[in-house]
Each structure stands twice: as C-alpha cells, then as structure tokens.
Amino acid sequence: MTSVVTAGGISVTIRGPVVEESEAVLDRLVSDGVPGSLASRNAKLWGPDAAPLAARRLGWLGLPETSRSLAARLAGPAAEARAAGLDRIVLAGAGGSAVAAEAICRTAGAALTVLDTTDPHEVSRVLAAGLDRTLVVVTGESLEAESLRRIFGRAFSEAGLSGADLARRFVVVAEAGSAMERAAHEVGHHFVQSEPDVDGRFGALGARALVPAALAGVDVNALLDEASRLAGALRQPYDNPALALGAVLGSSALSRRDKLVIADHGSGLAGFAAWAEQLVAGSLGKQGKGLLPVPVEDVASPGFELTDELRRVILGRRPDEPGPGREAGVSVTGPLGAQFLLWEYAAAVAARVIGVDPFDEPDVRDSRESTAALLRSEEGTAPTVVSRPPVLVSGPVEVHAPEELLKGAGTLTDAMETLLEAVPEHGYLAVLAYLDRSGEAGAADLRSLLAGRGAKLRKRPAPVTFGWGPRHLHATGQYHKGGPRNGAFLQITGAVTADVPVPGRPYTLGELQLAQAFGDLRVLRSLGRPAVRLHLRDRSEGLAHLTEALA
Template sequence: MEITIREERAAHAAVSAVERLVADGVPGRLAAGDPTLWGEEAEAEAATRLGWLSLPRTSRELLPEIAELVAWAAAEELTNVVLAGTGGSSLAAEVVCDSADVPLTVLDTTDSQQVRRALAEGLAHTVLVVASKSGETVETGSVLRIFEAAFQDAGIDPATRIVIVTDPGSPLAPAAADAGYRLVLARPDVGGRYSALSAFGLVPSALAGVPVERLLDEAAEVAPLLSRPEGNPGLLLGAVIGGSALAGRDKLVLEDQLSELNGLPVWIEQLLAESTGKDGRGILPVVGADPSGVGDELVLAIASDIGDVRVDGPLGAQFLVWEYATAVVGRLLEVNPFDQPDVASAKRATAALLVSPHEPNEPVLVDGPVEVYGSTSAHDLPGVYSELLHAVPHDGYLAVLAYLDRLAAFDAPVPDGADFVEMTDAWMAADAATLRALLALRTPRPVTFGWGPRYLHSTGQYHKGGPPTGVFLQITGVVQDDVPVPGRSYTLRSLQLAQALGDLTALTELGRPAVRLHLTDRAAGVAHLLAAAQEA
C-alpha cells in the first residue's frame, strides 16, 4: 500500500495530524485493539467492535468451510449467485466480484422491478446468500421470504439453494438451522461496515468464483505496518483525511476512473459516511463526480494522479487500510466510528408507516409524468431544481436519493449496430443517476447520488447526524407489478414507499430541506427529470 500526498495543504494537514496521533500513541494502541481511543462514551461499544483488526488471520479459519460451500455449489451446478444484503453486508462482496469480473447479483433493494429481474435469472441454477448481522434487516428478510416462496413454487427445496451468513445469536441463526439452510456464522465483534474480510465479504465472493484467500494474503501483508508510527499507510491516510477535515476540507471526492478496483469508492462512501457522520461532524464522500475546486473539497484518487492524494494497493490491503484510516478519522474528529445512532430514526418512521400505511397528500405540482411533493413555490420542474440548488448553503451539498430499479437503464433501446460509446449514451439517457451530473453542472457545491434503500445504511447516517448542510431531492416511482412478501402484511411496493417516506420524515423533522418527485411513468419520468435538468 502506498499513500502519496500531492498537494501542499493536504500534506501540512497530514503532518500535523500524524504528530498528534503519534504523540498519543495511537498507532500501537489501535493495532492492539485499545477501546479507549474514542473517549469514555464510545469505550463500551468499541470494546466489542475491533475484531476487524485481526481478520486477515482469523478469517483463514473460514477457508475450509468456504471451500466446502464452493464445492457443493459446483456439484449442484449453482452458477447464478444472488446476494441479499445491504450496506456492509453486500457492498464489499460487490466490489470484490466487480473487480474480479465475475457475476454477482446484489439485492440491496425493495424495488419490485429489480427483485423480479433477479427472479427471472433462472432459479434452477441459483444460490441465494442471505447476509445480515442482526438477522432483522427488513429488506433482506423480505427478499429471503420472496425467494423461499419462488423456490417452492418452482418445485425446488429452498434448503438446497440458500446460504445464511449472520452473527451468532441473531434470529436468522436458529431459523436457518430449523429450515436446513447452510449456515456460516460471522464474528460478532466486527461491525457491518468493517466486515469486508469477514464471512460477509468472503462467502458470496467465493461462491461467485473469486479466490478469496488472496484478499486475506494482501491484507496480511500490510497488517504489520499498522502498529508503526512511520511507514504506516493507514495512519497517513486517516491523518490526511481527518486532518484536512479539521482544516475545513470535509468533502472527500473519490476518483477511480483508472483503477481496476471497480466500485471501491461506493464501499468507502458507506464506511466513512456512516462511521463519521454524527454529532454534527463528519466526512462527506462524493462518488462519481468531477472535482469542482471549492475550498472545502479534498480529492482522493485510487491509482491515478488526478487528485490531491493518491492511494495505491491491492484490494485486500485497501479494505484493511481504509478501515484503519476510518478509525483514525473518528479519533481526530472525536466521534465514535462504530455506532450509527441516526439510522434508527428512519427505521422507526418506516415501521410506523408499515403498521399504519397511508398514501401521501395531493402533490403540490404536476409536471408531465412527475408529481412534486413538499414545500416549493416553483411552477415547473426546472424551477424546483433551481429552488433546491439555491437552498444549498455555502458549505453544503445536494443529495439525490432514488428509490428505483438501479438496473433499469440497461433496458433502454439501443440502436442496431451501436458501438460501446453509443450504447453508453443510451443507457445514461435512461439512468436516474445521470441527474447527479446534470445538477452538478449548475452549482459549485457537491452533488451526491444514492439508491434507496441502500443509502440508508451508508450516507443515511451522515445526512441526519452530520453537519446540517444537506438539501435533499428524493425520487420514487410507480410500481406496475408489485411483489407480495410472504408471511407479511405488506408488499414490496408498500415497504419501498414506507422506507422513502420514513426517511423523508426523519430529514424534515431535523429541518433539512427536502422535496420528493414521484414518477407516474418510470421510463418517461426519468427522461423528463433529465430534460428538465438541462433547461436553463
């Protein structure tokens, strides 16, 4: 692993922070698992959340069990791996598989269209990995119930197709044993977003075809450096990010265009945002955006010279070093990097809406296939955008949050004989995520994008617990072909809407400016959103 600081202000902030950290003995104390590093209030939780430091060694104990699972799946010709999980329980495996160029279907969603897409991929050759630390994550549990019923309807015994990864003591563990599912128990002293090198990252990746021992080897090679005051990449990375944030540069633009580690910034985003965004402080990761040059921005590039800081290293080492660096940032910002106190507010609001569901009030504005809900004096969609962008404070950001099928753009028609550039243009023209780039052209402030509900387990903590400088544009869409959740009183449509409205309630109760756009026709609605964003 190599951390290269290419910008003078960032170097000065890093040197100052390293001096403080070394004077406090942080490198040795953190490597030894000292839970007192983050203050008295965080000590009890930190004492149960530092197992990730030893995962390069302890996860090797899982390798024989994982090898047996891989052999079983191969013997049963289970070539289609579906992962039901969210946040830290799915993002690491997605990065591992994308970087290794092996297929993995990730269901971290409650979108009916996206779930039906996965169900259509061929149940006869599908293995479902259900990953949840708590065993109580509502979207993961819903996907499990839907697949159980689908397997049964197809004449397939779910016990021959389902693998559960969870903590000892979670309700999923005894339920898996009763159902005859294959069960892999993870270490309970590793938090979800620090679990990349645990069973949560390794089991689905191995089933998909990745030689996961290599990840542990890469992490093990860098691990001895993490106790040192010098030549410690985790210390330097945490120091430059945390020290820059203390100096006012708390927006971290993550750039990876030239990296072979596909999707790593999205994993970093959930790690940093959920770990640091609390008590009115935090680091806002900005993914998929070009630097805008504003004063509170630090640009960090994975394997390229585009940014102020460059990070090089293999994926297994990246996982461990970023986790270490995040713990260091928590120390510098004086926040507990292992809790997520503000995530619960949206969960409570969602649960209340599921118990007592109600449809929203009439929209305040209708512009073609887009209904607008919330406080606005605009007369059309371009006006709504202008109002939201104007509401972003000088040190703030705009977050676009979409509760839609994140793969829907690939359904867009492509001209016959189109080359790759033309295909990409067609997909971008049908992708709700393109809205981020279009709105970013109209403001110097950062614009982020998150798919719901996955962001609830990622930047959702920062949005509610971090600095109160965010402005929020939420997007929901009509559901044409709903999916019931067996054994529950709700469907995916009602759950998805409850999650969107629950988070919107939590944001507005905190005084965060927020507007919801509802697409009465998804494809036409996305096209309309993008066209309106291009109007002056």
C-alpha cells in the first residue's frame, strides 16, 4: 500500500503498514480541525497548560512572509562588509538556528563558518585564519555565543582594530529589549532584531538563521519563496503533506516504532538531517515520551536495517527495496525552504498527538544549571571540576565509569562491548563527543562502528546516535533527559594542548568545555542512565586507538 501526498513542491510518500498506522491518527486530526486551528495559531492545541508559552512561540508560521524584510534591514551591514573586504562570515551562536544556517549555506554552496562550540582547538583554528577578512554574526544569548563574542573582540583588538572599526566587525541578532541589544548599541555593533515569538528550534526561516546566511551570499528570498509555496496547503485537511508527515511521526511515537532513522538519498539538502534531528528530539522528547531521531550516513549504513522498533525516513528518492515488509517507511522530497516549514509543522502536529508541549524545554535547563554550578567560583579562579581516577587505561584512552557498569572489563574493546550490552531493552546508545568538529571530524565514524559491533553482540541491535558537544545540549539533550528512560551514553572528552582564555571570565574555553561535559554527565548519571566517559590523553592517537578497538 502506498500513499503519496504532494503540495507546494513537497512530496511525502508513505509505504507499507505505515499508511494504515497513520491513517487513524490523520482522520482524528482532521475531525478535530487541527489544520485550520494551527494555521490560525490556536495556542490551545497542546492543552491549557501549554497555551501561555505556545501563544508566544507560533510566529514561525508567518516567517515565509515576515522574514522578507530582512534583505532591506541587512543592506547597510552588507554594503559596509563588502566595502571593507569582509567576505569571511563566522556565526557565533547555538541551537537550532545555527544548525539551520549551516544547512542553508551548505546546500547553497555558500561559505559560512559556524562556531556553536567551546572547543579551544576549533576556535583557535578559526581565529588563526583570515581574521582580517572576518565579520562575526552573534545570535542569541547562549553561553557559547557570549564567550565567542568576547574572544573575537579581544582578537580584533590585538590585531590593531579599535573604535568604530572594531565595533563594525560584529552583527548582533537578538530580541528587542534584550541585554544583547543594549550591549550592541552601547559599543556600536550592527543590530538586527529577531522575532520575539519564535524560538531557535522552530526558527529555521527566522532572523537568527537567515541573517548569517544572507551575509554569506545566500538568496534567502528564494528560500522563503519555497516555503511560501507550501504555506498555502497547511490549512487543508487533505492534500497536506505536513499534516500527513505529522500523523506519521505522532503514530510512530505512540507505537513501539519510536526510533526515527533518517538517511539522505540524493536530496541535495546538505546538513538537513542534523537540523531535523534537533527539531524532532527537542520538540517531542519530554515527559517520558518522544521520538528518537537517528541520522545515519546513508541507506547502506549500519543501523538503517528495518526492525520492529524503527520508522525509516529517506530524504530524497527512495531506493528499490524488494521483499515483504521492506517497503515500510516514508520518503520526503522537496526544496530546502519548504522542507523547513514541512518538518516544523509536522513536529507541532506530532506533539499534539502524543500529548506534549513542543515549545517547552523542561530538561535542557538541568545541564545548563549543572554547568553553571561548576563554573561558580571565587572571582579570578578557575571552575572546580574534580576528575576521579580512570577505572581503565588503554594506551592514550582513559575509561571513566562506575566499576559495576564495566563489570571488570580489561580492555577498551571489552569496555565498549559491555556498554553496548548495557543498553536497555528497546533503548539506544548516544555518543557525545566534546571534540573539534572540524579537525576531528572522523570521530563521527564511531557511530557506524558501534552500530555494526552492536548488531553482532545483540539479538536486537540498539540504534546508535552521534552528537557533538556542546551542540547536542541544545538539540538531542532534551530527549536524552526528558524522553523515555532507555538511553545509554558514551561521552568523549580530549586533552587540550592550546587553550583560549575567555576575556572577563575566570575560565578558559577548555575549562568551560569540560564543565559542560561534566555537568551533562552528572545529570545523566543522576537519572540512572548508564554512562561511560572516555578521555583522550592525545586526541589524534586516542581516536585512532578507539577506532582500532571497534574495527
């Protein structure tokens, strides 16, 4: 059985048992008048408790039109940047908007350096290359963005810039009346107001994502045109691909198929799966419920095999999969702007189906507060982070874990296999790497290695996800702490050889990064999650050693 729903340049194809499973949910959504209510921004769709916050978070529905004023608002900063030869755009931010900006620029082939990290190696490399041509876009008021703003300010000053020349090296995107706006006006930074009724998770078409993309040379109006073509279909009860996808996501979360495996197969949307991951995990993973997104490398990767716990989504054309049951799944095609709106709408619909508030982040603050507690110290002193001795040392890799979890494992391979076996029934393993996302990109290969080894160890292989820290704190972090309690975690940290002080703060980036890692690990363990931390005494050698142990 196959159902194809097409409108506004988007096509959602649903095959096999998924059609019947989602049909009852779709009929209920239609009978409840959800398409019209959501298009009319009815804040009560997610219940009375969620209504006050939802009333302040539904502006994303109008972004395909309201964001068109950005081009005019950016005319001045863009002209100044061109005249000064500032053709290297660096985004200092965090959350869904930063991931969206990266996907926009990668898909368009535009150069944008995204720094949503506290890794000193990654930041040092960006500081060392082309600072004379750099314009920094600061979005939001996250700890990462504020630290990077201070670091770049000092770097520009040390390069001889001062006064207006230094101030104009920054474009600040924040809400009106915020501390960021006041600071920007005080020192003369360019300021662009962001939408007060849009958060980062649902803000792919908002100012915090589009301003850096536009300054990098992307035609953002073309992106908005793509979204506008779909927007007209969102009120429709039928022939509404976003509603159909929302019914699929919602019905999957209610069933035992609560792992959403996402593979790209020729979509041309570079980086989109990472954005979809943060949206789905953050909007649905709470109150012990949710849908775990698992982006994999491609349709042939370990972890994409069909099991009774997985719902598979393919971005792009669907490969030929003969055989009974193999056709079960969903494929989505369409341009990037429309895809952003499609998935935001579908996530909001799925949240109603499973009974959660898509805009709340009740568990994200736990890691933030845990990090803040580690950073609190007497003025002028570094944060207090106490590391216990490792339970196992294998070459350049230290293994930190409760002894009862490792069960006497004597080698790194044994330790990793013990962790895979500790994944709860119907659970998953998340790899969280607090490393250099560019210089140590090969760490992402650990996902497929662990998935492949887990398939050999367990009768029911556990899905394996991979996230960069601290990016994942703003993405899947909500699901890891608020979703179903069936996750196990492998955190990876690395030695710092060249640290970066944070001006005006009593800590360096390396200390901040470690505080974020320890803070998150402390929360996960307090929730009873199996968690192992690997510390690489030498990053390059450590990754090679770990890869060899899993190969």
